[in-house]
Amino acid sequence: MTGRPLAAIAAVAVAGAALAWIGMGDLGENLVYYWSPSELVAAGAKAHGATIRLGGQVEAGTVDWNPDTNQLKFVVTDGQEHIKVASVGAPPQMFREGIGVVVEGTIKDGQFATDRVMVKHSNEYRAPEDGEKPDIVTLSEDGP
Numbered sequence: 265m266t267g268r269p270l271a272a273i274a275a276v277a278v279a280g281a282a283l284a285w286i287g288m289g290d291l292g293e294n295l296v297y298y299w300s301p302s303e304l305v306a307a308g309a310k311a312h313g314a315t316i317r318l319g320g321q322v323e324a325g326t327v328d329w330n331p332d333t334n335q336l337k338f339v340v341t342d343g344q345e346h347i348k349v350a351s352v353g354a355p356p357q358m359f360r361e362g363i364g365v366v367v368e369g370t371i372k373d374g375q376f377a378t379d380r381v382m383v384k385h386s387n388e389y390r391a392p393e394d395g396e397k398p399d400i401v402t403l404s405e406d407g408p
Contacts, residue, residue: 320364336355
């Protein structure tokens with residue numbers, strides 16, 4: 265082999281190593297774990313301080329929305345464990361009791377603190393049947 269192909273191979277190897285080092289550097293600090301309420305409870309003290317995505321259902325009768333302070337409180341459950349969630353900011357338009365949600369945040373003062381509430385919904389569309397009114401969820405100033 266002459267010098268040029270060898271130099272090109274060396275340059276590609278160095279660039280690849282640099283990209284790998286940048287990509288893997290501090291990766292552990294940037295991971296966000298997705299847990300169910302049962303997994304969060306089982307993790308105990310290990311969950312404190314970590315950024316976590318908590319997924320489950322909004323428990324019926326637990327939604328408390330205060331538009332004046334922009335505070336939303338509710339409980340996320342997986343049917344076995346129940347986690348109190350406190351959120352800052354308006355809930356997503358489709359937010360309601362019984363719907364699947366994913367919240368991203370941390371455990372703070374005995375509850376899950378978040379400013380990011382994502383609503384899980386089906387990707388299937390079903391047109392209303394003749395005479396059927398579509399189920400429309402709206403938020404008023406009085407709450408959901």
